[in-house]
Amino acid sequence: MRRGISILLTVAAAVMLSGCNNSRQIETASIIKNVSVDRRGGQVVYTFYRLSSSEKPWGIDVPADSFEQACALAREQYIPNLSLAKLELLMLSEDVYRQVMQDDVDYISTQASFSPIAYVTLCDDGAIERIKETNRTQSLIEEQLILLKKNNPSVNINYLSIFNNFARRGEDSFTVPFISSEKELKVSEFEIDREKMKKTAK
Amino acid sequence: MQTEVKFSSKRFLLALLLCACSVILLQNNDLSPNASFTFNAICIAAGLAVCFLFFLPSLILKKQTDSDVLTLARRFTPKLRIPIAIFYALYFVYAALYFLLPYIDMFHTKYFPEVTPCLITFIMLLGCAYAACKGVNVISRFGIFLFLFALLTNILMFGGSLSELDFSHYSFELNGEFNAFMQNTLYFVTPSFIAVIFACCSGVTRNFRFRQPVFTLIFTGLKYAAVIFFVWFALGDYVGRQTYPAFVLSRVAHFGPFAGIESFYLALSTMSVFMIVSLFLCCISRGTCSDGNRKCVLIFTLIIFALYVTATYINSVKEILVNPIPLLLLTFVAAVMLPAAYIFVGRKSNAKGN
Numbered sequence: 001m002r003r004g005i006s007i008l009l010t011v012a013a014a015v016m017l018s019g020c021n022n023s024r025q026i027e028t029a030s031i032i033k034n035v036s037v038d039r040r041g042g043q044v045v046y047t048f049y050r051l052s053s054s055e056k057p058w059g060i061d062v063p064a065d066s067f068e069q070a071c072a073l074a075r076e077q078y079i080p081n082l083s084l085a086k087l088e089l090l091m092l093s094e095d096v097y098r099q100v101m102q103d104d105v106d107y108i109s110t111q112a113s114f115s116p117i118a119y120v121t122l123c124d125d126g127a128i129e130r131i132k133e134t135n136r137t138q139s140l141i142e143e144q145l146i147l148l149k150k151n152n153p154s155v156n157i158n159y160l161s162i163f164n165n166f167a168r169r170g171e172d173s174f175t176v177p178f179i180s181s182e183k184e185l186k187v188s189e190f191e192i193d194r195e196k197m198k199k200t201a202k
Numbered sequence: 203m204q205t206e207v208k209f210s211s212k213r214f215l216l217a218l219l220l221c222a223c224s225v226i227l228l229q230n231n232d233l234s235p236n237a238s239f240t241f242n243a244i245c246i247a248a249g250l251a252v253c254f255l256f257f258l259p260s261l262i263l264k265k266q267t268d269s270d271v272l273t274l275a276r277r278f279t280p281k282l283r284i285p286i287a288i289f290y291a292l293y294f295v296y297a298a299l300y301f302l303l304p305y306i307d308m309f310h311t312k313y314f315p316e317v318t319p320c321l322i323t324f325i326m327l328l329g330c331a332y333a334a335c336k337g338v339n340v341i342s343r344f345g346i347f348l349f350l351f352a353l354l355t356n357i358l359m360f361g362g363s364l365s366e367l368d369f370s371h372y373s374f375e376l377n378g379e380f381n382a383f384m385q386n387t388l389y390f391v392t393p394s395f396i397a398v399i400f401a402c403c404s405g406v407t408r409n410f411r412f413r414q415p416v417f418t419l420i421f422t423g424l425k426y427a428a429v430i431f432f433v434w435f436a437l438g439d440y441v442g443r444q445t446y447p448a449f450v451l452s453r454v455a456h457f458g459p460f461a462g463i464e465s466f467y468l469a470l471s472t473m474s475v476f477m478i479v480s481l482f483l484c485c486i487s488r489g490t491c492s493d494g495n496r497k498c499v500l501i502f503t504l505i506i507f508a509l510y511v512t513a514t515y516i517n518s519v520k521e522i523l524v525n526p527i528p529l530l531l532l533t534f535v536a537a538v539m540l541p542a543a544y545i546f547v548g549r550k551s552n553a554k555g556n
Contacts, residue, residue, distance in 0.1 A: 109443040116454050117461055160440050167439035168371060
C-alpha cells in the first residue's frame with residue numbers, strides 16, 4: 001500500500017514538475033538568436049532574427065530609437081512571446097553605433113535575462129545583408145570572433161567587457177570587432193573613441 | 203525517526219562546511235561596492251576569526267563532556283530545559299527564514315518568475331521536514347554527495363570564467379573605508395550560524411578533533427575569497443548592475459561556444475539551502491521532540507512557512523527577518539553565552555561529584 005502511494009506520488013510529481021504543461025513548439029516560441037541594427041531612410045531599425053529550423057532566417061524589422069524601445073515595441077506589436085534569453089549576437093552597423101551602442105549596452109546590463117557573454121560587433125551594410133540570406137552566416141561570424149579573441153585577447157567581443165570599458169574611467173578608447181563583407185566575411189579590429197561617442201549620443 | 207547512533211565528526215563538519223559556503227552563493231549586494239578584492243580578503247579573515255570565537259565555547263564543551271548544549275540542559279538543568287529548547291527553536295526558525303527568503307527570491311526572479319514563491323517554499327520545506335525526520339546522520343551522508351557536486355560546480359564556474367579575467371584594469375590595490383570594513387566583516391560573520399548547529403548536534407558525533415572546525419573555517423574562507431576574486435576580476439563593474447553576483451558568474455562561465463552553467467549553480471544553491479534548513483529542523487527536533495516524535499518537526503515547518511507568507515506580504519516583517527544584526531546577536535547568545543554557561547555548570551557539578 002505504502003509503495004503504491006509512493007509510486008503514485010512520484011509519477012504525479014514527475015508530471016507536475018516536468019514543465020511540459022506549458023510547452024511550445026520552437027517555431028512558435030519566438031526565441032531571438034541575433035539582432036542587427038542599421039539605418040534605413042534616416043530611421044534606426046532593429047531586426048530581430050528568430051531561432052528556426054529553416055535555412056533562411058526569419059527577421060522582423062522594428063524601427064526604434066533604442067534597443068529598449070525596440071524590445072517594448074516588438075513585444076507589443078510584432079512578437080508577443082518574445083524571448084531574448086538566448087540572444088547570441090548583436091550586430092551594429094557603422095552608421096548607427098555612435099548613436100545607440102552605449103545606451104543599448106547599458107540597457108542590456110540591467111536585464112537579468114540577457115547573457116553577459118553574448119557577442120557584440122560592428123559591421124558594414126554588406127554584412128547586415130549577408131545575415132538576412134542564410135542562418136550559417138551567424139555561426140561563421142561567431143567562429144571568426146572567437147578566432148579574433150584568441151589572436152588578440154585585448155579586443156572586447158561581448159557585452160560584459162564592452163560595458164566594463166564604457167564604465168571605466170581614465171582610458172579614452174578601446175577596441176571591438178568589425179565585420180566587413182567585401183569578398184567574404186572578414187573580422188578586424190575597430191577602435192572606439194569614447195569621447196566622440198558621448199558627443200554624438202548627446 | 204531520529205537516529206542517535208554516533209557518526210564521524212569529520213562528516214558532520216563537512217556538512218557544516220557546505221552550509222557555511224552557501225552564504226556566498228546567495229550574496230545579493232550585501233558587500234560594499236567600493237571595496238577591492240584585497241580589502242575584501244582582509245574582511246573575510248576578520249569575519250571568520252570572529253566565527254572561530256563563536257565556535258570556541260561549544261568546542262570546549264564537546265572536548266570536555268563529549269556532549270552538546272541540549273543534552274547538557276536535560277542533564278544538569280531539567281527545569282530550564284524547556285525555555286532553552288524554545289529559545290533554540292525560535293533561533294532556528296528565524297535563521298531558516300534568513301536563508302529561505304533570499305534563496306526563494308533568487309529562484310523566483312532568475313528562473314521561474316511565473317511560479318508563486320509560496321509554492322516553491324512549501325515544496326522545499328516539505329522536503330526539509332522529511333530529511334529532518336531522518337536525522338543528522340542521514341543529512342550528513344547527503345553532504346558527501348553535495349560536496350562532490352559543489353566541487354564540480356566550482357571547477358566549472360571558476361574554470362569557465364578564466365578567459366574573462368582582467369588584471370590590467372582591476373588590480374590588487376587596497377581600496378576601502380572603515381564603514382565598508384564594518385559592513386563587509388559583518389557579512390562574513392554570517393557563517394557563525396554553523397557554530398549554533400554544532401552546539402546543538404555535536405553530541406551525536408565521535409572522533410572529534412579540535413583541528414576539524416579550524417579546517418572548516420579555513421576552507422570556507424578560501425571559497426569566499428575565490429568567489430570574490432572572480433567576481434572582482436572577471437565581472438568588474440558589470441556586477442553592480444545585476445543581483446546575485448555568484449549567479450552572474452555562473453552565467454559568464456563558458457568553454458568555447460558552450461556557455462552558462464546556471465543550472466549547476468541553481469542545483470548547488472537549492473541543495474545547500476535544503477541542507478541548512480534540514481539541519482535547523484533537526485536541531486529543533488533534538489531540543490523539543492521526544493524520541494521518535496515527528497509532530498514537532500511538522501509544527502515548526504508550518505511556523506516557518508506561515509512566517510514566510512507573512513514576510514512576503516508585509517515588507518516590515520521581511521526587513522526584520524533579513525537583517526543580519528538580530529541574527530548575529532541571537533547567534534552570539536546561542537553559540538557563545540549558553541555553551542559557556544554550561545561549561546561553568548558542568549565544572550561545578552563535577553566538583554560536587556568529586
